[in-house]
Structures are given as structure tokens and as C-alpha cells.
Amino acid sequence: MKPTPITAFTLVTALGHDHAAHAHALREGITGLRPQAFETAALDAWLGVADGVDDQRLPAALARYDCRNNRLAALALRSDGFDEHVRRAVARHGARRVGVLVGTSTSGILRTEIAYRQRDADGALPTWLHFRETHDTASLARFVQAALGLEGPAWVISTACSSGAKAYAAAARLIALGVIDAAVVGGCDSLCMTTLYGFRALELLSTDVCRPWDARRNGLSLGEGASFALLQREDDAPAAWLLGCGESSDGHHMSSPHPEGAGAADAMRAALADAQLQPDQVDYINLHGTGTRNNDAAEDLAVCSVFGRAVPVSSTKGHTGHALGAAGAVEAAITLLALREGLLPHGLHCEQPDAALQANYLHQTQQRALSVAASNSFGFGGSNACLIFGAAR
Numbered sequence: 001m002k003p004t005p006i007t008a009f010t011l012v013t014a015l016g017h018d019h020a021a022h023a024h025a026l027r028e029g030i031t032g033l034r035p036q037a038f039e040t041a042a043l044d045a046w047l048g049v050a051d052g053v054d055d056q057r058l059p060a061a062l063a064r065y066d067c068r069n070n071r072l073a074a075l076a077l078r079s080d081g082f083d084e085h086v087r088r089a090v091a092r093h094g095a096r097r098v099g100v101l102v103g104t105s106t107s108g109i110l111r112t113e114i115a116y117r118q119r120d121a122d123g124a125l126p127t128w129l130h131f132r133e134t135h136d137t138a139s140l141a142r143f144v145q146a147a148l149g150l151e152g153p154a155w156v157i158s159t160a161c162s163s164g165a166k167a168y169a170a171a172a173r174l175i176a177l178g179v180i181d182a183a184v185v186g187g188c189d190s191l192c193m194t195t196l197y198g199f200r201a202l203e204l205l206s207t208d209v210c211r212p213w214d215a216r217r218n219g220l221s222l223g224e225g226a227s228f229a230l231l232q233r234e235d236d237a238p239a240a241w242l243l244g245c246g247e248s249s250d251g252h253h254m255s256s257p258h259p260e261g262a263g264a265a266d267a268m269r270a271a272l273a274d275a276q277l278q279p280d281q282v283d284y285i286n287l288h289g290t291g292t293r294n295n296d297a298a299e300d301l302a303v304c305s306v307f308g309r310a311v312p313v314s315s316t317k318g319h320t321g322h323a324l325g326a327a328g329a330v331e332a333a334i335t336l337l338a339l340r341e342g343l344l345p346h347g348l349h350c351e352q353p354d355a356a357l358q359a360n361y362l363h364q365t366q367q368r369a370l371s372v373a374a375s376n377s378f379g380f381g382g383s384n385a386c387l388i389f390g391a392a393r
Helices: 019-028 060-065 068-093 109-117 139-148 160-177 193-201 262-275 293-307 324-341
Strands: 004-012 046-048 098-103 154-157 182-189 225-232 240-249 284-286 312-314 372-379 383-391
Touching: 004 068, 004 160, 004 182, 004 324, 019 324, 060 139, 068 098, 068 109, 068 139, 068 182, 068 225, 098 139, 098 160, 098 324, 109 193, 139 154, 139 182, 154 160, 160 182, 160 225, 160 240, 160 324, 160 372, 160 383, 182 324, 225 324, 240 262, 240 324, 262 293, 262 372, 262 383, 284 324, 293 372, 324 372, 324 383
Parallel strands: 098 154, 098 182, 284 312, 284 372
Antiparallel strands: 004 225, 004 240, 182 225, 240 383, 372 383
């Protein structure tokens, strides 16, 4: 593919609401995970809950969209002046030439969960529940469109943990085909009872803080987050470049990865081919790195089979938790920060490295210039994505 300019990007997680908060946390090894309850769920788990979401108030024109997920998205759309970058793109291209391609997995389910608690004697849901604008998976794209005044093609990708990454790939294709001139891409996922109790039922939720690549790892820590980026056909001073995208679907199992990471490896090879790069030209890989025993082992095999054992790698889920449908977008933004800041973040909470894992996992944060970095995102059902980014300089 022809490299696609990334004009701006934004990021909100349990670490904070802007680039500066995230760069500081990555540099200093700060986690946003806490042993805490969420809403009515009191689980023995560490969660990454974003601050300030409940305090958000949507404008009257967007009141029907009011739910935790869209409030979280609204925070991200305003972060670091992102909405102003989009307004300039609209002035340049026209609202109909700016698309919205975003990922989520649970959307505004929490809103419906609360509504079910307030059913009347006949079982009717309260009139304040607007399913299409909140619970419906497509509501995120509708909300972003409405909030930014966009009129181009818009849809939501919901392929579990690869959703936010696949949004980048879909937008790059539409721009290359001439369908649109720019796109808001990314993802947003907020916590809800379905997510918390669902992952506990799958026995994937750790009672300890998540420990990717650690010999004692026993599951993931859930988090929430939102991240968006503005891709344009042309930009004279981009923040970074999208160099290549790779996707695959191995369909090995409904919730378990292929034990040898076959589909993950295919996605990484496809991204390298798309970017016309060799493995040794990649300076850093942000791993999917969930902290479950099977996922880390499979990804380690896949990374080593494609890149060998020299390239530095780490998982940043020890900072933010696993943001599910937003994970691909959140970690893409973290990778973009790494490129901009010359920062290789180490993997938090890996205190007893698993000797069976052979990738070059970072145990100390490094500060040095980076030219190319990759971000891996692998979802349930074998939906895999890898994005390769280039520094602006």
C-alpha cells in the first residue's frame, strides 16, 4: 500500500485523557489498574476504569446517544484538540468525503443493563432507553458522525479484540480506492456487567494484576478506553504514517488462539508485505499480550517465527488493561506515542519471566529514536490484525 498519513490521534484510558498522561505513565512504568469494583459488580479483579466518564454531559442535540460508551468516546474526540483537526479536514474535503470506521464489542450495553433493572410491572423498559443510539453496535459510528458533523461512509467493525486495528485497515483501503479523502478511525469500549461476568465465566479474568509474559500469569485484567485517529489522503506534516496492514482469520476456536499462532503470524507477514519491509526493519512491536497462558505462548511463537528473537517487544496491557473492541485502537495509539517520543515501554508486572517464551521482551523502558513500529491485535474466533507505523521524521 501507499503509506497513509496520520494527521492526529487521541487516547483516553485509565491512565488519563491525553498524550502527555500516557507518555508519562509509559515512561515511568505507571499502571492504571486497581483492585476495584465497577458499578454493581464486586469482583475479585483488577480493572482499568477511566476517570471522569460519569461526569460527562452530552449536548442536548446528542442526548439520545447518552450512555457510558458514547461519553467515553466524547472525551477522546475532544482530547488533544482532535475535533479541531477533524473540522479542518471537513473544511478541506467536505463532510461527505470524511468517513467514520470504528470498532467496539459491547457498545452501550451497560445502558440496557441499567434499563432492565428499572422495568415496570408489565416488564416494559423505561422510555429513556434509546436502543439504536446506545446499545446497538452501530451506535458508536452514528455518535461519532453526529458529534463531528460528518456525512461520509460510516460503519462499526466488531471482530472482538482486533476491531479497532481493523478499522485502520478498512479506512486505508477506502482512501486508496478514492471512495473518501479522509477518515476518523479507532475504537471505544466501556465496561459493563456482560463483559465482567462473561470473562469471569470463561475463567479468563485474573484475580491478580495481569502479568503478560510472566511465568505466574493466570489471566487478563479488563479495562476501558477510547482512541481515534485521523487518516487523510495527503498531509504535508503528518504525526505519523500508516505503512502497512495485515489481517487474517484462522477460525481455530471460538475463544482460544491457534496454539502455534498460525493466523497471527499470517497477519504479521501480510503487514510486512503491505509495507514492503523486512522483519529486521521493525524497531519495536507492541504485543497483543493479554496475560493469559495460551495467548502469550501462541503470540510468542508467532512473533519469533516472523521476526526472530531480536526485535524488542512488550505488552502494555499492564498499564491499561484489556480494552476489548477498543484494544487495537488503544494500542495503535500507544505505538504512535512510542514512535513520537522515542520510547520503548517495558511490560509491567513481568517479575518472573517465563523461560519458555523466547521473544525479546522488554523488562526495562528504553529511550531511543524509532523509525518503524508494529502493533498486534488478535481477537476471539481467530480474527487477527497487525498494523505497521512509521515515524513522521
